[in-house]
Amino acid sequence: MFIVFDGMDGAGKTTQLHLFVDWLRDAGQEVATCKDPGTTKLGIEMRALLLGHHPVAIDVRSETLMFMTARAQLVEQFIRPALHNGKTVVCDRYVFSTVVYQGYGGGLDPETIWGLNDFATAGLMADLTFIFDLDAKIAMSRLGDSLDRMESRSEDYFRRICTGFVAESKRWPTGVELIDASRSIDEIQSHLRQLYLDHG
Numbered sequence: 001m002f003i004v005f006d007g008m009d010g011a012g013k014t015t016q017l018h019l020f021v022d023w024l025r026d027a028g029q030e031v032a033t034c035k036d037p038g039t040t041k042l043g044i045e046m047r048a049l050l051l052g053h054h055p056v057a058i059d060v061r062s063e064t065l066m067f068m069t070a071r072a073q074l075v076e077q078f079i080r081p082a083l084h085n086g087k088t089v090v091c092d093r094y095v096f097s098t099v100v101y102q103g104y105g106g107g108l109d110p111e112t113i114w115g116l117n118d119f120a121t122a123g124l125m126a127d128l129t130f131i132f133d134l135d136a137k138i139a140m141s142r143l144g145d146s147l148d149r150m151e152s153r154s155e156d157y158f159r160r161i162c163t164g165f166v167a168e169s170k171r172w173p174t175g176v177e178l179i180d181a182s183r184s185i186d187e188i189q190s191h192l193r194q195l196y197l198d199h200g
Helices: 013-026 041-051 060-084 095-105 110-121 136-142 155-169 185-199
Strands: 002-007 031-035 088-092 128-133 176-180
Touching (some): 002 013, 013 031, 013 185, 060 088, 095 155, 128 155, 136 155, 155 176
Parallel strands (some): 002 088
16 A cells, blocks of 8 residues: 655644554554655655755746656655555555645646656556645744755745645545644544545
8 A cells, every 4th residue: 555644844743654554563564664755866865955945046947847846756765666565555645735735836837746646656646645735834833943945935835735735635536635734643544544544
């Protein structure tokens, strides 16, 4: 199974991902974890360019294609081989992030981005996607001072991101779950585990 944790920066998805992966492993599953962008050598280089603070200006279209490049490599070099070998793959971000951050946040057409994603991934979508939803102000307050290039953007940008994740999640009748990230860590984790069991 291919599972994705996605949603707002500051919503706690990475904390929940680690707890969820530990639970799967305790249950005897062989789990491969990855990060988008990241994990592969190319993905790590692209991540540094995309999220690092540097003097290189990146246009939103270039930004979108860079995410696609990293994702294409991740799918072919890591995700597909892991799935082929019977592993459960759990990924920190995937397709929804680009549709929302560069679409709703950056002003590009979400449908165009979906098409590019389909090409980059050769149509590979997650079996189950958890999208973490949290008020933009609360999410920003959780980020602290060490912000990457994306996290440093305005509150208005984050409000558009919040709206985008909710809107895009509603387009999928199955396999995409919108998670209320305002609840306690234990409540959220319990909910994720039940959704996973129900899905399986």
